[in-house]
Amino acid sequence: MSQNLSSPCKLRVAVIGGGISGLATAAFLRKCPQYSITVYERRAADFKETSATFGLRGSGISIVKQLGITKQEINGIVGAGYRIYNTREELMSKAQLGNGPDGDGDLWFVFRQDLKDALLRRATSEEGKGKPIQVIYGSHIVRVDPEAGRIHFTDRASVDVDLIIGADGIHSKVRTAMIPPSHPQPAPCGLSVYRFMIPMEVFKESMAAEGRMPDMFNYEEGYFIAIVAAGDEGNRNVVMLPCRGHRFMSVACAVPDSILKNPARLEYSWNAKGSVEELVDNVRGFPEWLGRLYGRMSQVELFQVRDQEPLPSYVNGRAVLIGDAAHPMVPYQGQGANQCLEDVEGLHTILENLSNGDLIPDQLRVWDSIRRPRASAVQQSARVSQSKISTKEATQALLAVKPYVRMKDALAARGATQAVENPHSTLAGRGYSYSEIWSVVANTQSTSFKELEGTLRDRAIDAISQAMRMTFVLVPVARTVMFVAAMLMKWEKPSGYGVAVGG
Numbered sequence: 022m023s024q025n026l027s028s029p030c031k032l033r034v035a036v037i038g039g040g041i042s043g044l045a046t047a048a049f050l051r052k053c054p055q056y057s058i059t060v061y062e063r064r065a066a067d068f069k070e071t072s073a074t075f076g077l078r079g080s081g082i083s084i085v086k087q088l089g090i091t092k093q094e095i096n097g098i099v100g101a102g103y104r105i106y107n108t109r110e111e112l113m114s115k116a117q118l119g120n121g122p123d124g125d126g127d128l129w130f131v132f133r134q135d136l137k138d139a140l141l142r143r144a145t146s147e148e149g150k151g152k153p154i155q156v157i158y159g160s161h162i163v164r165v166d167p168e169a170g171r172i173h174f175t176d177r178a179s180v181d182v183d184l185i186i187g188a189d190g191i192h193s194k195v196r197t198a199m200i201p202p203s204h205p206q207p208a209p210c211g212l213s214v215y216r217f218m219i220p221m222e223v224f225k226e227s228m229a230a231e232g233r234m235p236d237m238f239n240y241e242e243g244y245f246i247a248i249v250a251a252g253d254e255g256n257r258n259v260v261m262l263p264c265r266g267h268r269f270m271s272v273a274c275a276v277p278d279s280i281l282k283n284p285a286r287l288e289y290s291w292n293a294k295g296s297v298e299e300l301v302d303n304v305r306g307f308p309e310w311l312g313r314l315y316g317r318m319s320q321v322e323l324f325q326v327r328d329q330e331p332l333p334s335y336v337n338g339r340a341v342l343i344g345d346a347a348h349p350m351v352p353y354q355g356q357g358a359n360q361c362l363e364d365v366e367g368l369h370t371i372l373e374n375l376s377n378g379d380l381i382p383d384q385l386r387v388w389d390s391i392r393r394p395r396a397s398a399v400q401q402s403a404r405v406s407q408s409k410i411s412t413k414e415a416t417q418a419l420l421a422v423k424p425y426v427r428m429k430d431a432l433a434a435r436g437a438t439q440a441v442e443n444p445h446s447t448l449a450g451r452g453y454s455y456s457e458i459w460s461v462v463a464n465t466q467s468t469s470f471k472e473l474e475g476t477l478r479d480r481a482i483d484a485i486s487q488a489m490r491m492t493f494v495l496v497p498v499a500r501t502v503m504f505v506a507a508m509l510m511k512w513e514k515p516s517g518y519g520v521a522v523g524g
């Protein structure tokens with residue numbers, strides 16, 4: 022039975038998956054009155070995760086802040102950076118992060134469930150701009166038709182919508198319908214991770230029994246993520262950080278699949294159970310206090326880390342993939358959730374002023390052309406970082422993520438670049454005479470803009486895109502060159518401003 026969720030003048034949006042990506046999307050898009058949005062989540066409403074903590078970086082922090090989410094609300098702790106040790110507890114590499122653009126930190130330690138709860142509140146609360154979003158729990162999507170905008174449920178019901186947002190994680194059913202089966206599926210990267218949270222009083226008790234507090238937990242310089250890397254063939258490593266307002270120590274302990282007793286039974290799941298005895302056995306060769314500390318746990322989770330070759334596209338017809346459905350990655354640059362949030366902010370920018378549903382496929386393609394290169398590059402650099410975790414370059418590799426460019430700025434820069442490279446087509450049809458257009462073309466082509474490279478070129482594009490919002494732009498580049506860009510300029514009445522870019 023096909024059901025048409027008709028809502029006379031509204032565009033119907035189905036968000037598949039109520040994880041970080043799906044809930045953040047709902048929280049952003051509820052502000053847009055032209056959409057009627059429903060989130061479909063296969064799990065029950067009372068499902069709670071118990072162990073995953075991650076580091077939210079600058080881009081993610083600024084995006085959750087746009088939703089009014091504060092560090093306090095999500096029990097976040099401001100992190101100072103990363104310190105990497107060998108198994109003799111010698112410091113091998115250290116990266117200290119700045120304090121973020123607004124002085125509120127550039128790294129927050131966040132428990133995933135706390136962030137999901139906050140996003141759910143932003144999406145569904147009566148308070149806030151727009152209408153509360155409905156989340157339908159226990160609804161399992163089995164298949165989608167991206168061209169028709171149709172989603173099918175396990176009970177054979179189906180729903181037609183204008184836009185399908187696939188936020189259904191690494192095992193995405195939406196992706197299956199969009200990407201050719203010949204594309205490699207998510208595959209194990211060779212490591213599995215034990216995850217658990219040690220209550221802080223248990224941690225302190227254990228350290229008191231050892232008679233010393235290891236240096237990696239000395240937080241006088243700030244709260245560092247401590248990574249102990251074995252430097253062995255299997256790339257075993259342990260990651261520890263305080264979380265949930267210092268009430269817990271979060272632990273992730275990675276071991277090669279090959280040393281697990283029964284690797285074949287491993288399924289990728291956030292909540293599969295692992296054996297404490299096996300964990301203690303698998304950290305042999307690490308400082309002995311770690312085995313004794315972990316031995317105090319009654320239960321740990323274990324999951325296999327997987328990633329996927331970058332996809333050829335995140336969009337198809339009326340469907341778009343975001344988050345782990347689009348770009349599952351290994352956790353060695355702490356970027357999975359950040360990339361989810363960057364996807365969502367970009368999607369909101371593209372969709373916020375759209376009212377004609379026929380334009381959705383085109384707009385999704387624009388989003389894809391900006392988001393996919395960035396997220397694919399992060400997927401690949403996270404792999405490189407994983408391979409370097411026990412080397413001296415580890416912290417450098419961990420931080421090797423280019424700064425985030427917001428979708429608004431990326432679009433403006435693209436507009437500026439297009440205007441520079443093809444001023445004729447930019448100005449055509451805007452009321453200029455043929456000779457006026459050719460004056461601009463001649464001016465533009467007489468510059469050395471195309472010869473600029475590296476940061477100077479980036480700065481020129483930034484400056485131009487900023488200035489393009491004005492009527493008329495004069496950009497002196499590298500002292501000698503005057504760059505002229507015009508968008509809404511009337512040639513007879515030049516006005517605007519100049520931006521110094523070069524030295």
Ligand SMILES: Cc1cc2nc3c(=O)[nH]c(=O)nc-3n(C[C@H](O)[C@H](O)[C@H](O)COP(=O)(O)OP(=O)(O)OC[C@H]3O[C@@H](n4cnc5c(N)ncnc54)[C@H](O)[C@@H]3O)c2cc1C
Pocket residue numbers: 037038039040041042043061062063064074075076077078133160161162163188189190191192193194214273343344345346352354355356357358359360361
């Ligand atoms: C050990 C580890 C450490 C990490 N550390 C970091 C870090 O430091 N920094 C960072 O930014 N990221 C980190 N990440 C990654 C981050 O947690 C994920 O990238 C992010 O949570 C993915 O969110 P998502 O919403 O896309 O997917 P998910 O969280 O997987 O959510 C998908 C949702 O879709 C639902 N769903 C699935 N299938 C269906 C269906 N057929 N029908 C309906 N609903 C469905 C699921 O139930 C789930 O609720 C880490 C990950 C791991 C494993």
